Amino acid sequence: MERRFEYRGVKIVVKKGDITEENVEAIVNPANSLMIMGGGVAGAIKLKGGVEIEEEARRHAPVPIGKAVTTKAGRLKARYIIHAPTMEKPAMRIGIENVKAAVKAVIQEALKHKITRLAFPALGAGVGGIKVKDSILAILNQLKEAIDKGVKFDEVRLVAWSESDFREFLKAVEEAL
Numbered sequence: 411m412e413r414r415f416e417y418r419g420v421k422i423v424v425k426k427g428d429i430t431e432e433n434v435e436a437i438v439n440p441a442n443s444l445m446i447m448g449g450g451v452a453g454a455i456k457l458k459g460g461v462e463i464e465e466e467a468r469r470h471a472p473v474p475i476g477k478a479v480t481t482k483a484g485r486l487k488a489r490y491i492i493h494a495p496t497m498e499k500p501a502m503r504i505g506i507e508n509v510k511a512a513v514k515a516v517i518q519e520a521l522k523h524k525i526t527r528l529a530f531p532a533l534g535a536g537v538g539g540i541k542v543k544d545s546i547l548a549i550l551n552q553l554k555e556a557i558d559k560g561v562k563f564d565e566v567r568l569v570a571w572s573e574s575d576f577r578e579f580l581k582a583v584e585e586a587l
Contacts, residue, residue, distance in 0.1 A: 411576055417587055418557050421565040422550075424583050426576040429569040430458040432529040436490040437483065438516050440533040443498045445471040445479070450536045455491060459484030467493045475508050478515035480523055488529070492519045496534040504538040506548050513552035517561060529567040532575065542575050546582035554586065 411426040429437055429451060439452050445467040447456040456464050466481040473479050478494040494512035497504050512533055520528060530549055534540035540548075546568060553566060568583070570576040 411573070413580060413583075415583055415587055417554060420553075420557055420563045422583060422587065423565060423567045424570070424576070424579045425567060426570050426573060428454070428571070429529055429531050430454050430486055432567060432569060433487040434527045434529045434565070434567060435488065435525040436480070436492050436520065436523070436528040437486065437488045438528060438530045438533070439491050439493045440512065440531060440536075440538075441467070441473070441493040441495045442500050442502070443472045443474060443495045444468075444500070445473060445493060446500050448500055451531045455486070459486040459491070463491055467491075472498075476511040476515055478512070478519045480519050490523060490525065492516050492525075492528070494519075494533070496538055501537045504534050504540065506534075506540060506544055508538070509533045509540060509545055509548040510552055513549050514556075517552065517556045520563070521561065526562065526564040527567075528563070528565075529569050531569055531571070532579070535575075542570075542578040543582045546579050547586055550582060550586040
């Protein structure tokens with residue numbers, strides 16, 4: 411299940427699937443500042459990619475909200491994982507400002523490492539308590555702002571785990587683009 415869009419020459423792909431299977435340069439991990447990869451997307455990345463991803467990330471902890479850390483992706487198809495904290499400690503409720511700060515940090519890391527193809531899950535939508543559609547809108551609005559200022563990406567994938575999330579991702583993209 412996949413839908414393609416475009417914004418100023420950047421391919422935006424909304425798909426249902428397992429983000430750990432994405433063949434992109436970087437996968438975004440909605441992290442906590444301690445870089446503990448326990449559950450959700452982070453847990454799946456560690457399970458499939460290897461514990462060395464968490465070990466490398468934890469060497470940078472604590473990472474404040476608004477900063478991000480890039481590590482290797484272990485056994486995953488992606489080359490890198492960009493760990494962007496949306497919360498200070500595991501399982502914290504957060505506000506949408508944390509999502510916006512995390513996306514800005516991801517963009518800075520992508521530029522630093524010359525990453526042009528990346529995949530985002532919803533950020534803060536699990537234990538963080540942010541509605542899926544609101545998370546995707548925040549991601550898209552930060553990306554659009556960066557693209558409008560001249561940041562170049564080839565492709566950004568928004569990867570939903572479930573069919574219901576996929577529908578919410580689509581609503582957000584159709585509203586934002």
